Amino acid sequence: MRDGYVVCDVDALAEGGRIITRLGGQISVGVFKIDGQVVAFRNYCPHAGAPACEGTLGGAVVSDGGHERHLAHDGRILKCPWHAWEFLLPEGVTITRPEYRLMRLPVAIEDGKVVVGSHPVRPPRPQVSA
Amino acid sequence: MSAAPPARPEGAVSVDLTGLSAAALATKTLHAAAQGHAASGLPVIDAAVHPRPRPGELHRYMPKVWQQRRLPAGERYYYPNPLGDYLKDAHVADGPPGSDAALTARHLFEECGVAQAVLAPLTLGLLPDLDLLAVICSATNEWLADTWLGPHNAHGRFKGTIRVAPNHPEAAVAEIERWAGHPGFVQIGVPMQSMQLYGSRVFHPVWEAAAHHGLPVFIHADAETGVELAPTTAGYLRHFLGFAAYQPMTFISHLASFMVGGVLDRLPRLRLVFGDGGFDMCAPFIWRLDKDYRPMRGDMPWMMRLPSDYIAQHVRFIAHRLEGPEDPAILNEWLAISDAAETLLFGSNYPAWNMLHPHAAFAGAAPALRRRILVDNAAALYGLAAAPAEETVS
Numbered sequence: 066m067r068d069g070y071v072v073c074d075v076d077a078l079a080e081g082g083r084i085i086t087r088l089g090g091q092i093s094v095g096v097f098k099i100d101g102q103v104v105a106f107r108n109y110c111p112h113a114g115a116p117a118c119e120g121t122l123g124g125a126v127v128s129d130g131g132h133e134r135h136l137a138h139d140g141r142i143l144k145c146p147w148h149a150w151e152f153l154l155p156e157g158v159t160i161t162r163p164e165y166r167l168m169r170l171p172v173a174i175e176d177g178k179v180v181v182g183s184h185p186v187r188p189p190r191p192q193v194s195a
Numbered sequence: 196m197s198a199a200p201p202a203r204p205e206g207a208v209s210v211d212l213t214g215l216s217a218a219a220l221a222t223k224t225l226h227a228a229a230q231g232h233a234a235s236g237l238p239v240i241d242a243a244v245h246p247r248p249r250p251g252e253l254h255r256y257m258p259k260v261w262q263q264r265r266l267p268a269g270e271r272y273y274y275p276n277p278l279g280d281y282l283k284d285a286h287v288a289d290g291p292p293g294s295d296a297a298l299t300a301r302h303l304f305e306e307c308g309v310a311q312a313v314l315a316p317l318t319l320g321l322l323p324d325l326d327l328l329a330v331i332c333s334a335t336n337e338w339l340a341d342t343w344l345g346p347h348n349a350h351g352r353f354k355g356t357i358r359v360a361p362n363h364p365e366a367a368v369a370e371i372e373r374w375a376g377h378p379g380f381v382q383i384g385v386p387m388q389s390m391q392l393y394g395s396r397v398f399h400p401v402w403e404a405a406a407h408h409g410l411p412v413f414i415h416a417d418a419e420t421g422v423e424l425a426p427t428t429a430g431y432l433r434h435f436l437g438f439a440a441y442q443p444m445t446f447i448s449h450l451a452s453f454m455v456g457g458v459l460d461r462l463p464r465l466r467l468v469f470g471d472g473g474f475d476m477c478a479p480f481i482w483r484l485d486k487d488y489r490p491m492r493g494d495m496p497w498m499m500r501l502p503s504d505y506i507a508q509h510v511r512f513i514a515h516r517l518e519g520p521e522d523p524a525i526l527n528e529w530l531a532i533s534d535a536a537e538t539l540l541f542g543s544n545y546p547a548w549n550m551l552h553p554h555a556a557f558a559g560a561a562p563a564l565r566r567r568i569l570v571d572n573a574a575a576l577y578g579l580a581a582a583p584a585e586e587t588v589s
């Protein structure tokens with residue numbers, strides 16, 4: 066990848082793991098491995114600028130529309146440490162309003178290394194069902 | 196030893212301890228309510244008119260086994276209104292204010308420029324005997340269909356409300372099923388007062404039936420028999436002024452309950468009409484709910500949208516005379532911030548003393564906005580055609 070930064074060895078990232086680092090010592094990013102896929106986001110919450118990638122990873126409490134509740138997306142919900150907005154990974158969208166999303170960065174695996182670009186990609190808007 | 200009290204004379208059974216009667220206190224006239232404003236020229240839809248049966252009339256519609264039952268008087272005896280409760284012109288000799296269909300039609304259609312009126316009879320509020328309340332609701336519906344929606348409605352300008360007792364869900368659902376097909380009824384009606392908030396699961400069958408038939412749920416302060424919770428969460432304000440100003444907070448509490456209870460998510464067709472004010476309290480309260488919805492939504496996972504997202508789809512308020520700024524310079528700004536163009540309906544509350552007269556209602560608002568409030572929003576909600584203003588009662 067042109068203009069990419071090597072972040073780590075691909076083996077250094079376990080399933081469900083993450084690395085927080087700065088590209089070129091400047092741009093704070095979070096790199097996650099979710100469902101075997103490596104994704105990277107700017108470490109910046111669209112709500113009020115918190116380091117969202119440092120939040121807890123867990124599940125979301127959802128309902129099928131009745132009065133029952135259950136846990137969904139376990140291990141794929143990143144909760145912002147400041148006001149607890151819930152981002153669904155690997156897409157990086159909030160589960161309540163998918164148009165609010167983390168800024169996703171391009172990732173390539175090159176020669177066994179995770180390489181992250183600094184120019185955001187716009188993923189297609191996913192259908193989030195809860 | 197004191198002397199025995201004098202024997203009660205035969206026949207002297209009722210002593211009026213309340214002082215002046217509401218009729219004697221009433222000084223506000225229909226003319227005064229217009230505040231000098233001219234007719235709007237709009238085919239006004241009045242979404243809150245309160246007809247009442249004449250004495251004894253309701254009993255005729257009750258099953259015989261209930262006909263001997265004495266009914267409570269209602270009328271908020273514990274907060275007497277110092278100005279009486281009704282317009283001076285609405286008092287009639289042979290029944291309570293609002294009991295004369297021809298007089299009501301003349302006042303609204305000829306003197307106030309109203310084109311169509313949604314009738315919402317009240318039903319003595321909550322009663323400890325919920326079977327009795329269900330019987331009263333049922334009799335009220337039959338009476339309305341038989342009179343104001345029957346022979347008194349040759350002009351076709353009256354629409355009706357199916358009264359139900361929400362704390363008796365089986366009876367309420369049966370009543371909705373009984374009348375939903377009647378072309379005169381356009382909504383169901385329940386009291387604002389309740390021992391539980393309306394988002395509670397116990398009420399769900401009632402809202403489900405209303406939504407199924409596409410009937411909005413009209414919630415209005417009802418008769419106030421005293422069988423209800425204190426008007427504030429810290430007890431009783433001392434006087435009528437405080438009571439009347441505060442009372443619509445109950446609507447906001449019901450609204451929050453409908454949201455967090457997931458009722459609006461489960462019933463996308465449900466429409467709520469808060470019939471007696473509260474519009475001015477809604478926006479600030481919704482801002483408060485919105486603020487922390489996202490981090491706390493896991494507590495109520497059935498609520499899938501921001502609180503403010505529900506309003507335009509599900510919620511309407513009937514305007515109240517107490518609301519809004521006096522200063523016309525900021526009226527339009529206030530209406531815009533509060534999304535009045537989507538959510539506010541005109542209702543006069545006739546024959547109440549504090550009637551909002553259509554001539555005076557939002558006279559300072561931008562014309563297009565005024566038309567939405569006085570005509571279009573109600574027409575859309577109830578599926579009514581906006582009739583021409585010139586039409587007069589036949």
Ligand code: FES
Nearest residue numbers: 110112113145148
């Ligand atoms: S800054 Fe992330 S939720 Fe507020």
